[in-house]
Amino acid sequence: MPKLKFTLRVKLIFASIFLLAIPLSGFWYVSNMMSFLLKGQEQVVSLTARSVTAILNNSPNLFKRNILESVDEEKEYPLYRLPNKIKLDGNKQDWPNRSKQIELNNKEQTENKPLSFSHQVGRIDNYLYALFDVQDKNIILRNPNTLHLEKSDHLQILLRDIDGELKKYLISPVREGWVTAHEMSLKEKTFIPVKNETKIHGFWKNNANGYLIEMRIPFSHLGNKLIFSINDVDEPSGKVINSLSTGRKNKSWEMKTVLTSSADIKKILSYLEIPDTKIWVVDKKNRIRASIGSLDNYIASEPENLFRSFANKAFRFIYEYYTASSPARNETKPYLSVYDFTDLKPTLEMGKSVSMRKSLPGGNTEIIIDIEPLTDSADNIIGAVVVEQTTDNILLEKRHIIEDTIYITLVVFIIGTLFLFIFASRLSSRIRKLSNDADNAIGKDGKIISSITSTDASDEIGDLSRNLAAMITRLKKVADYQEKMANNLEHELRTPLAGISASLINLKREIGKGDKSNEYLVGALENLTKTEGILSKIRDASMLEEALKQGEFEEFDLCKAMTAWGNFYELSFPETSFDIAIPEGEIIIFADPERIYQMMDKLVENSVDFSTPNSTVIIKLIKNKKNAEITIINEGEHINNQTMDQMFNSMVSLRTVEKSDGIHMGLGLYIVRTIIDHHRGSIQAKNIDNDPPDKVAFIVRLPLG
């Protein structure tokens, strides 16, 4: 795996992870806000409950008019809240196990024609639900052609409506299934339907034992008195043989009281109506005496897309982390607008104030509930006030805030990271460019090749680039100055040298030939000439590049040239033997012949000087695809790596052996390299060690003409 360079970009990406602190702190803020708001709401709810309690406590006659102490089942229909929603489908599974069995007493029981049923009532929202599980061996349903509702098995309902009027209804189905009630005329002994009351309806289902009726009556059609009776007809002719009511044993026609709500309490509560709030007043027997408001407007969860669900999950995680609470997580029974009366026990029995929160199915809405005890003037507990409020306002806000927070912080995070990355990239590339420029400005040998262009930027990198550019310029100036100084020096030296030699020549001529002093003079003059020679070499080398430009290129045959030169070398260096290999044909290059000659001259001289005595210098010329290649190999010490880099520079000399004329300044290879550069060729020095003894090779490549 490639090593990850810890570049600026990488560093900045790591740094930008800290930007994650933004969304996290957003969440933290929202969590705290939510906790705070929810607490506030709880307090409001509690306050409301206590206010209601206070008001009701101050109405001393409130409960007196109502029978609260005991539920006389003979005289009363207690309206329990049904725990589940009842589906009117002829299936009694959704009813709690509270049905009471009602049977004919001995007197009324006719032989072989028993009639019994189990029955319960309950309350869901604004309806009174009733269940009848009738055991009847002989089910006679109404003939569809007849108007006589009473000539078949039927259910009779007798009630007083809200206005106090007596009403009679009959449910007499033609067939199984959906049934509605018919309002009957009240004339004694007549069974004439007045109209079809569809609002009182239910489901009649036949089964093995008899039949099942699930039905409901809206409270709008019901006052405070109610009684049911099941009437059995066993023959098609339709004579009622048995009738069984849900009333008292010896006063079967007396209607039972239905405790719907306390008008007084309701009146008081109506002043306290608050949106999204439900206020219950419950008496000691868990009967709801009054309620106001509804929670039905709770807002269903908005459809969750992927982002929302992610946002909500993320938020929940952090919320729980911060507030160390798990809202309603421990509730096993979801709230469903029904009471589990164990919730009220602490209040009703011990007078405790209770505050709790439950969640609605769908997960997001919660209900805040506060229960306060109601006491009479003697401080006896006579009931409880329950206030319920949804947290929808807060929750809706919460959702919006979460989403906004997440959107904004994500956007900020992404943009922030992007900006940082772009910035880092730019910085990185600027620095890299500067680094490359600096690298390229100075060649491998320390020679200044080009200058650095500085930027106008006013930041640190701009400063750095300007500094580097200034540095290079200064170095160049120094190098130029030194070169110039060398020139100047050379020039300055010439004049005195010329003067000395002129004086000596005159002296020599004055003395005349015979004088012994001539020896000294001749020696002196020779040395002066040598000195001047050194100066000339230096000058020539320093002006070489200029001089090269004035040379003329022409096309010439390197093979012929090398042949001619080869002869010359053999003559010039008689102590060295040469092995010169020149191919057949011609190799044409476009070059300055004098300079190529000079280059070869210097190289050969160099090789000869460094070759071990009595060894052979090999000169090889070959033609490559694009180049002419000249190789000169001499036996001798290897060149070490340090020298390899430097040896083509001016004034670098490897010599340990004094040359015969004693003059050597390390210019030869410098001249060679400069000439080769001028011809766009290349030179390479190599140590050869695969063929002892040690050899050194110089390989020159020149482009073909």
Next chain:
Amino acid sequence: MTKLIALVEDDELLRKNYADALRRDGYNVVTYCSRQEASDAFNSSLPDMAILDIMLDDDSEGGFEICRQLRYKSTTIPIIFLTARTNDVDRVSGLRLGAWDYLTKDTTTLDFLPARVSSLFNVIDSFKIPTNKAVERKVGSLMLDEERKQVFWKDVSISLSLTEFWLLLCLTKHPGHVKSHQQLMHSANVVVTDNAITAHIRRIRDKFKSIDPEFSSIKSEYGMGYRWVNE
């Protein structure tokens, strides 16, 4: 009659030595150490030859100024320039001043100065007598007058300096023969590096090419020497 040579050189040692050497050769020498001094003197009377240092007292044009002044007064007076740098040689060579010459100030100056002085005096003398056709030599399109040191290429006169003339002479003595750098140096009465010979040859070529762009009679022999080729 003894010739009078005027020597204008600001370096004291050189001035004295050159003057003494020339006197030893039998010439009268009068020396000047500044342009002003020489200028004033030449206003009243002219020498038979002037040897001028180009750079006088930080004035890089000093020698040329005097030269112009002298040329204004006399079209025939020979002038030898003493040059310190090689680019001065270019400048002198470019001055279309006839058979004049230049010499570098170095350890060899006094070795070659006498030859130049006497050659130039001979050139002047040869102008005084009518043209001696016998001394003219024709080599292809080239015509050389050895006494007057004049050169004609395709009948057009080319003004070469003395040194350049000697070099050309050496090359054309045996057309087709290769002359090495050494041989050329010797014939031109100079001791210079190979580079300098190359530069001289280049200047000669350039002068021919300015008249005849097709000129290619001086061929380099693989860098080892030069050869004159008749086309």
